[in-house]
Structures are given as C-alpha cells and as structure tokens.
Amino acid sequence: MIRVFTLPDLGEGLTESEIVAWKVSVGDAVALNQVIAEVETAKAVVELPSPYDGVISQLHEQPGTVVEVGKPIVSFEVLDAEFADSAEAAAGAPAGEAQRVPTLVGYGAEPETGGRPARRARLNQVPADSAESGGAAAPAAAAPAPVTPEPVRERPRSTPPVRKLARDLGIDLSTVAGTGTGGLITREDVQSASSVPGAAGGVDFAYVGGQVPFDLSKPREVRSPIKGVRKYTAAAMVASAFTAPHVTEFLTIDVTPTMELLAKLKAGRAFAGLKLTPLTIVAKALCIAVGRNPSLNSRWDEANQEIVTMNYINLGIAAATPRGLTVPNIKDAESKSLLELAQALGELTETARAGKTTPEDLSGGTISITNIGVFGIDAGTPILNPGEAGILALGSVRRMPWEYQGEVALRQVLTLSLSFDHRLVDGEQGSKFLADVGTILSDPGMLITMV
Structure with a gap:
C-alpha cells in the first residue's frame, strides 16, 4: 500500500518550509521515527522523522524547494498487515477510544520489538502494482522481472x-x-x-587598473528568492522598526579591568576549555542591570492593553549564520553563574553556526545582545528583536589614549549602544540601565555593591 506523507505544520504557525536535504533515497527501507529529511522553516532547520515503517517509493520535492504545509513531499510503500493490525486493535478497543496509528511527524509510539524487521524484509518482495491496488500478490510466474535499482551514491x-x-x-x-x-x-x-x-x-x-575584484564568470546581476530565515527576519525587522519607537543611547568606557579579569579567568581551572570573551562578562552585567531596571525586560501587549514585565531573563544573542540572522536565547539567564553563562554561550554559538538551532531556542526571548565588535565595528543603532524592550550592542575593544588616574594612558576601550522601546522604557530608565552595565565593565568589583 502506498502512503503519501504531506508537509506537516511544525507547530510555529508557519505556512511553508524549504526542503534542505533528504536523508533517504528511493528504495531505502526506513523505520518509524527515523530522520528522513532536514526542513528549514522561517526560523530554523529541523529534522523530519518518518511517520511509517516502510520503503521510500517517491520523493515529491527536490532540495531547495519551498513547499506549502499540506503538500505531498514523500511516499512510502507499507505493508497492508501493518494497517490491518491497527484496524483490528481499533475494532477491539472500547467505544470512544481513538485508533492509535502513527500519523504525526514521528512523535507517536516507538516501533514494537519483534515482528517488524521480518515485515520489512517481506515488504521488498511485494510487487509495486499489487501494493498500489491493495490486492494479493500475483503468482511468482506472473510477477514482473525484478528491476535492479541504480546504485545510490553516498x-x-x-x-x-x-x-x-x-x-x-x-x-x-x-x-x-x-x-x-x-x-x-x-x-x-x-x-x-x-x-x-x-x-x-x-x-x-x-x-x-586596480578595480575591485569580482567573479567575472557570474552574470552582471544575480536574483535570489526571498525565503526562509531571510524572509522572516525582514518581516520581523520592518514590523519592529515601524511599531516600536526606537531610542538609541551610547556609552564609551574603559574596560581594561574587565579584560584583565578575563585573562585571570582563562588561566584558572574552572574555565579551562571554555571560550571566554567580553560578551561573557557583558551577559552577566546585563542580567544584573535588568534586576535593577526591570522595564528593560518587559513587552507591550497591545491586545490586552497591558505592559508585561518578566521576572526572568531569556537572553537573546544575535548570531550571523550562513542562513541569515537568528537570535537564539539562553533560558533563565539570570539564574546562571558566569561559568554557566560561558558554557551556554559556547553551545548556543556552535549550534547556530551548524544550523541546528531549534524553534524553541528562537522563541520566548525577553532582551538581546548583539556583538558587532567581532566585525571591527565600534557602535551602531540595533533594531529591537520583535516583542522585546531592549537590545544592547557590544562594540569592538580598542587600545587608545584615555584619561586614567589624572594622566593620559593607553587603555582598552569599547562603546556600548542601547536601543529601547520608548513606549516601555523612559530615557531615565534606559540611561540608568546602560550606566549600570558600564559601571560593571569599568570596575567588576562594583558588582558587590549592586547585588
């Protein structure tokens, strides 16, 4: 029997997804819940598990194709016996009890142990025409000559x-x-x-004549479809820019003490093997500053005409990936130690670069950081992640002349840029928040007076 599997709703309220890659080929035997494809939604790349035990009979879409939810993407050849068993079980079930067959994207029951491997082995012996018609297999003499499939290149x-x-x-x-x-x-x-x-x-x-080098083998103009993460990000940024009244403030500070602290931490055992950067300290400083200035950790609920202030921090970290800008967040960042934040940042960055960030990691953020300093940029005017009240941009750390203890000395300096939603955050509140972050970075010892 042929079973057609359509693209499911992946639970994000999105209407389409792109087939990134197939993990199977036509003729492959697959088990229930085995990953068969990678699918990119507007937010992340997710793995699509098989809803059946069976053999792949057709792949309806090619990698790179954008498919609407509900459209066929793959067909399976499955045994009638599989569904006969399910029907018998349903017939014997008490009235009102739902029939339980694997219909979702691999979130149903695990395959039973025993019996299934033998069924899959017999499945390869069932002619395709009998499977499609649902009738019994034809006699061996009338069976068509077996077709040797082309070898599938790994x-x-x-x-x-x-x-x-x-x-x-x-x-x-x-x-x-x-x-x-x-x-x-x-x-x-x-x-x-x-x-x-x-x-x-x-x-x-x-x-x-000193021209900028371009690839002359390419056409003069290249058109790329707007889809996936880029399409989602564009819509979100436009909505944010024209919904929330943005205000941006800047603060340039001497972070030499923070850089010295980082050097000491890197030399210690506790942080061995972890990547420590100014972002780690900034993340901790932000959490402390939010506790003292909670309006930066709120959102505007237009439907209910309420301001919602969160008593937790899901700290978003803007990440530039090959698929575009994503902002995964660290859940309950306020409860994490500096060591735990360093570990979470490392895992978040590695997952984002590999394109494995899950939709759950991308949702529920309350305030964000964007590290533009890694690109050699000093300051900017970041756009708020939709639904958040603040975003802090971390600039590049530069050695430059600076007043220090009444004299001019060569110090390590950076600029912080804070954008906030002026509906939620007054200028005084935003300024105090930024000053708190700056105080911690200028003198980490001041942290003792803030907690």
Whole structure:
C-alpha cells in the first residue's frame, strides 16, 4: 500500500518550509521515527522523522524547494498487515477510544520489538502494482522481472550550511576531501576548493587598473528568492522598526579591568576549555542591570492593553549564520553563574553556526545582545528583536589614549549602544540601565555593591 506523507505544520504557525536535504533515497527501507529529511522553516532547520515503517517509493520535492504545509513531499510503500493490525486493535478497543496509528511527524509510539524487521524484509518482495491496488500478490510466474535499482551514491558528509555554500559556489562536494573529524567537509574545505584553478565554480579574478575584484564568470546581476530565515527576519525587522519607537543611547568606557579579569579567568581551572570573551562578562552585567531596571525586560501587549514585565531573563544573542540572522536565547539567564553563562554561550554559538538551532531556542526571548565588535565595528543603532524592550550592542575593544588616574594612558576601550522601546522604557530608565552595565565593565568589583 502506498502512503503519501504531506508537509506537516511544525507547530510555529508557519505556512511553508524549504526542503534542505533528504536523508533517504528511493528504495531505502526506513523505520518509524527515523530522520528522513532536514526542513528549514522561517526560523530554523529541523529534522523530519518518518511517520511509517516502510520503503521510500517517491520523493515529491527536490532540495531547495519551498513547499506549502499540506503538500505531498514523500511516499512510502507499507505493508497492508501493518494497517490491518491497527484496524483490528481499533475494532477491539472500547467505544470512544481513538485508533492509535502513527500519523504525526514521528512523535507517536516507538516501533514494537519483534515482528517488524521480518515485515520489512517481506515488504521488498511485494510487487509495486499489487501494493498500489491493495490486492494479493500475483503468482511468482506472473510477477514482473525484478528491476535492479541504480546504485545510490553516498552523499559526502557535511553540514547544511556547508552544502549551501557549496551550491552557491558551484562546488561538487564529491570532489572535495574533508579535513574535519571523520572526514567531515568544512567551510574551509569548500572555500579552498573554490579557489583551486580549474575547480568547479572556481573564481577567476581579473585585476584591471586596480578595480575591485569580482567573479567575472557570474552574470552582471544575480536574483535570489526571498525565503526562509531571510524572509522572516525582514518581516520581523520592518514590523519592529515601524511599531516600536526606537531610542538609541551610547556609552564609551574603559574596560581594561574587565579584560584583565578575563585573562585571570582563562588561566584558572574552572574555565579551562571554555571560550571566554567580553560578551561573557557583558551577559552577566546585563542580567544584573535588568534586576535593577526591570522595564528593560518587559513587552507591550497591545491586545490586552497591558505592559508585561518578566521576572526572568531569556537572553537573546544575535548570531550571523550562513542562513541569515537568528537570535537564539539562553533560558533563565539570570539564574546562571558566569561559568554557566560561558558554557551556554559556547553551545548556543556552535549550534547556530551548524544550523541546528531549534524553534524553541528562537522563541520566548525577553532582551538581546548583539556583538558587532567581532566585525571591527565600534557602535551602531540595533533594531529591537520583535516583542522585546531592549537590545544592547557590544562594540569592538580598542587600545587608545584615555584619561586614567589624572594622566593620559593607553587603555582598552569599547562603546556600548542601547536601543529601547520608548513606549516601555523612559530615557531615565534606559540611561540608568546602560550606566549600570558600564559601571560593571569599568570596575567588576562594583558588582558587590549592586547585588
């Protein structure tokens, strides 16, 4: 029997998703809950599990295709016996009890132990025409000659962002040798392949009279569809910019004491193996400052005409990924120690870069940080993450002349930029919040007086 599986609603209220990659091919036997595809919603890449035990008979959509919820994406060949068992069980169930068959995206019951492997083995012997008609299998003499499927070439091991980069550069991953763990193909491997003379998609730059180098093998204009994370981010930023009245304030401070503290922490055992950056200290300082200035951790409820102030902090961290800007958040950041924040930031960054951030990690944020300093930028006017009252931009740490103890000395300086929703946050409240963060970064010892 052929069962067609349609793209489900992934629980985000979204109407479409993009097929990023298939994990199976036509003819593959799959088990219930086995991951069969990676699907990108407007927020994240999620894994799609199989709703059936069976054999893949058809893939209706190709990778890179945007599919509406409810449209067919894959067909399975399953045994009639599987559904006969379910029907018998339902017939014997008490009145009013719902029939339980696997219908969702792998969130149903696990496959039973015993019996299933043998069924899958027999399934490969059932002719396709009898399976489609639902009738009994034809005699062996009348069965059509078996068709030997073409060998399926194993897909090179890589992550979704790396595969997208390879597609953009025109690189065939089967020609790239992976240098990552277990032969995993990395971004650096793809970029190296793109610069090799004669490689597919290789860049042949022409330098004429000091012109900026462009890839002359590409057309003069390239049009890309607006979809996925980029489409969602654009709509969210427009809504935020034209709904919340933004105010941005700046504070430039001497953070030499914070940088000295980071150096001491890196040398200690507790933080061994963790990546410590100014962002770690800023995250902790923000949590302390929110406790003293709670209006920065609120939201505007237009429908109920209420201001909702949260007594917890889900700290969003703006992350630039190959798929666009995402803002995953650290849940209950206010309850975490500096060590726990460092661990959470490391995990969040690694997951975002790998394109594995879940929709849950992207929802429920209350206030955000964007680290523009990693790009060498000093200050900016960040746009609020929709539904939040504040976002703090962390600039680049620079060594520059600064007044210190009545003299001019070479110190480490950075600029903080705070944007806030003026409906929720008055200028005094925003200024005090920014000053609190600056005080902690200028002199971490002052933290004792604030808690």
